[in-house]
Amino acid sequence: MIRTENLTKVYQMGDAEVYALHDVNLDIQDGEFIAIIGPSGSGKSTLLNLIGCLDKPTSGAVFIDGINTGKLNENGLAEIRRRKIGFIFQQFNLVHTLNALENVALPMFFAGVKRETRLKRAEELLAKVGLGDRIYHKPSEMSGGQQQRVAIARALSNDPEVVIGDEPTGNVDTETGNTIMGLLEGLNKEGRTIIVVTHDAEIAARAGRTKRMRDGKVLD
Amino acid sequence: MRDAFSLTYRNIKERKARAALTILGIMVGIGAVVALISIGFGMEESITGELVEMADVIMVTPMRMELGSIGAFGSFTGRDLEAVDRIAGVKDAVAMRGKMEEVEYKGGKFMVQVIGTDPKDVGALFGAMVKPEEGRYLKANDHKTCTIGYSIANDYFDDEIGVNDRITINGSKFRVVGVLEKQGGFRSETDSAIYVTARDSMSILNNEDISTIFVRVRNIADAEEIATEIEERIDDNHKLDDFTSAMTMGSAIEQMESIFGIVQVVLIAIASISLIVAAMGIMNTILMSVMERTHEIGVMKAIGAKNRNILFLFLLEAGVVSAIGGVCGCIVGVIGAHAISFGIQTLFDVEIAAIVKPEVLLGGVAVAMLVGIISGLYPARKASKMSPVEAVRYE
Ligand SMILES: Nc1ncnc2c1ncn2[C@@H]1O[C@H](COP(=O)(O)OP(=O)(O)OP(=O)(O)O)[C@@H](O)[C@H]1O
Ligand SMILES: [Mg+2]
Numbered sequence: 382m383i384r385t386e387n388l389t390k391v392y393q394m395g396d397a398e399v400y401a402l403h404d405v406n407l408d409i410q411d412g413e414f415i416a417i418i419g420p421s422g423s424g425k426s427t428l429l430n431l432i433g434c435l436d437k438p439t440s441g442a443v444f445i446d447g448i449n450t451g452k453l454n455e456n457g458l459a460e461i462r463r464r465k466i467g468f469i470f471q472q473f474n475l476v477h478t479l480n481a482l483e484n485v486a487l488p489m490f491f492a493g494v495k496r497e498t499r500l501k502r503a504e505e506l507l508a509k510v511g512l513g514d515r516i517y518h519k520p521s522e523m524s525g526g527q528q529q530r531v532a533i534a535r536a537l538s539n540d541p542e543v544v545i546g547d548e549p550t551g552n553v554d555t556e557t558g559n560t561i562m563g564l565l566e567g568l569n570k571e572g573r574t575i576i577v578v579t580h581d582a583e584i585a586a587r588a589g590r591t592k593r594m595r596d597g598k599v600l601d
Numbered sequence: 602m603r604d605a606f607s608l609t610y611r612n613i614k615e616r617k618a619r620a621a622l623t624i625l626g627i628m629v630g631i632g633a634v635v636a637l638i639s640i641g642f643g644m645e646e647s648i649t650g651e652l653v654e655m656a657d658v659i660m661v662t663p664m665r666m667e668l669g670s671i672g673a674f675g676s677f678t679g680r681d682l683e684a685v686d687r688i689a690g691v692k693d694a695v696a697m698r699g700k701m702e703e704v705e706y707k708g709g710k711f712m713v714q715v716i717g718t719d720p721k722d723v724g725a726l727f728g729a730m731v732k733p734e735e736g737r738y739l740k741a742n743d744h745k746t747c748t749i750g751y752s753i754a755n756d757y758f759d760d761e762i763g764v765n766d767r768i769t770i771n772g773s774k775f776r777v778v779g780v781l782e783k784q785g786g787f788r789s790e791t792d793s794a795i796y797v798t799a800r801d802s803m804s805i806l807n808n809e810d811i812s813t814i815f816v817r818v819r820n821i822a823d824a825e826e827i828a829t830e831i832e833e834r835i836d837d838n839h840k841l842d843d844f845t846s847a848m849t850m851g852s853a854i855e856q857m858e859s860i861f862g863i864v865q866v867v868l869i870a871i872a873s874i875s876l877i878v879a880a881m882g883i884m885n886t887i888l889m890s891v892m893e894r895t896h897e898i899g900v901m902k903a904i905g906a907k908n909r910n911i912l913f914l915f916l917l918e919a920g921v922v923s924a925i926g927g928v929c930g931c932i933v934g935v936i937g938a939h940a941i942s943f944g945i946q947t948l949f950d951v952e953i954a955a956i957v958k959p960e961v962l963l964g965g966v967a968v969a970m971l972v973g974i975i976s977g978l979y980p981a982r983k984a985s986k987m988s989p990v991e992a993v994r995y996e
Contacts, residue, residue: 435903436990456907462989463905474900474993478611483604488904490604535904 383409383432383543383574387441390427390597401427403597404441409576411542414569416585417578419594425578426547428594432576433466433545434458445543463492467536471548473528475520481507481531482516488538499538506534510564526557533564544568546577550584562587609918612890620922623879623886627926627973628933630876631965635934635957637872640941641865642956648857655850657692657821659828661685661814661835664846675844676810677835684834685814690827692817695719698802699812704795705769709758714794715747715770716812717802731791736764736779743798745805748779752792770795773805789950816847824849876968879926880976887919887980898984899992908985915981916974923973927966934965 390402402424409415409432417425430436431443434450442451445465450458462468475484482503489499507516510530520528529549536544546565550558562584569575569589577588585591593600613620663675677696686694698717703710720739739748747768754762754777762768766777775797784791802808816831818824828847835845891898898911938955945953 430990433903435993436988459902459905459907462903463907468903470900470903470993474896474903476608476897476900478615479608483607486604487901491901491904491906491910496603539905 382411382444382446383407383576384444385428385432385441386444388428388431388438388443389440390424390431390436391439400597402431402438405597405599407592407599409574411574412569412572414566414575414587414589415577416588416591417576417594417599418580418582418585418591423594424597425594427597428599429545429547429576429578433468434461435468463488463539465542467539467541467544469529469532469536469544469546469549471551473520473525473532473552475528475531475535477520480517480519481512481523481534484520484531485534485538488535492539503534503538506537507531509537510534511560524557526553526560529553529557529561530564533561533568537568541573543574543576546575548578548580550579550581558584605914605917606921608914609921612894612918613922616890616893619886619889623882623922624926624929626879626882627876627923627969628929630872630879630972631927631930631969632933632937633872633875634869634968635931635961635965636937636941636955637868638865638961639934639938639955639957640953641861641868642958642961643938643942643953644864645858645861646956647951647953648861649854653850653854656854657818657824658850659816659818659824659831659847660850660853661816661831661845661847662812663844675839676812677814677845678809678811678838681835681838682811682814684838685816685831688827688830688834690819690823692819693815694817695815696799696811697813697815698799698808698810699794700802700806700808700810702771702795702806704753704771706758706762706766707760711757713753713757714790715797715802715806715808716794717797717799717806717808719799731784732782733779734782736777738779739796739798741798743778743801745773745775745801746778746797747775748781748796749777750781750792750794751783752789753795754780757793768795770797771806775801821851824851876972880972883919883923883973884976884980886922887915887977888983890918891915891980891984894984895987895992895995898987899989899995902987902989903993911987912981912985915984916977919973919977919981920970923969923977924966926973927969930969931962931965935962 385405385407388402388405389400392399392401405428417428419425431438438451442449444450445461448461450461453461476487479487482500485503485506486499489502504516507513510533512527512530512534515523515527520531523531544565550561553561558581565575565577566587579585663677682694682696685691695718699714701712702715704713704715720743721741733748734751736748739746747770749762762777762780764777764780767774768777781791797806816827818827828849831847832845836842901911935957938957942953942955945951
């Protein structure tokens, strides 16, 4: 379970303080599929980054399975990201020098998984996202939709409980977006918690619950 | 580990030109150090190697000018030689009566060092080192004969001088019985000298003065003590202080070694400067690599890389680049050392074989990697400490 408590992120812009996130209290149950929507600049990415342990809040806290992540050091946060969270970006963010298989295996490499094990698992994951025949392709040799599917496979490589997507369908066409949503729904059915940010109302409608944000706050 | 290497390999491959420049920098630095050290060992070996054969030899020379003969070195007398011979522990004492004489051959005339020696003693002293290339060495009952150095035979006169040719020394005819092997290097004096028997030197050339006495001791351990005694005895004979210099080859070797030690330190210091430049090159390369891959670092952290994973990847890159540089440097260094050795040989006619020691090569690669990893440390730490969000946002 994920819980935020008065989560606040303030950016100092010259003299002005920008509240990217302002006292956000949000509970996300295990196995939930939640979509977060809201206008640009409303704080959606900021929220996901904090939940995903990529960033530290100015005040307030994020609890993941009862652990106060604010009390963890950098290594502890890396450990949470590695074990519990799979992150999917709008820009795919694959490592361009590595092929699909190596990209998917990379998180397992950092986790210290044996080479044969991780290559085998990476292959399975790529097959699962429908790219079994593309495992040796470099990102530059794949379409946006294919790259995003590799990114999903990569997010799954350490078998995380939570998959976080910051506009995972933002850079692909509608049809591919549907495929990706289908994959995420499948992951949800496996019992994983899915948190996605989207601009697309249709996509948001497929989530179990939708939260709207505005000016750094989550609306009821 | 294999994947870390393959990642590093691809990152290096992606920026080939830059990596090549860095590798070049290290290569030059390590190459210079390896070449200089190898040549240094070669020099030391060639000098001390020659001297070690003579470790039981003491060379006695007059040091001070005698009163009334300003400008000329003093010389020893037969009495000095006898005195030296009588010192306990002295095995052989050989007198060299050296004097510049006018030497003529087929119309050509040169002033040449003509040395009178006792053939038997000289054979005992130097027989193993200076062998005749042609003909034979002087014999005790030879009369009006000489052996000549390699250069005298081949270079001085228009015509080559061979065995049984006759040359004129100071107006008297001498028959050549032997041509000595080319010595070169630190014994090249021998090449431009003519040797006659002590008897001929005194009777025909009227040269009574002894320029050098070579002493061979029974026990090397006593050499220093005997040297001091030789100095005292001869000084007493001449009623002078510090007239005689008796140098043991052991102390000569020590002197040479300390000189070469200094030369080597200086050369290596110079070479180290190129290593420092190379180190800055590595730091720059890795810094650029970190900057370029900021986004990638962010992504890696987002998918679970710990700081030390990132640190390791960049240190590995620095290590691999510098190890390649080190290996190339060793190759270049070995080639360079042989080239220098060849150059010295052709320019100065001194044979110095570069000595390539495996530990120097290993050390070269190790130093390269150490330099690489130390200079990679700062950029790698910088990379590892990046905030994942900011790094991911960086485009
Ligand atoms: N690193 C930063 N420095 C300064 N201000 C920032 C920074 N990151 C975000 N902000 C500000 O915080 C606010 C929220 O940003 P955030 O990226 O969370 O919005 P968003 O809802 O994800 O927008 P979008 O839909 O455009 O991605 C914005 O006003 C933004 O300008
Ligand atoms: Mg955003």
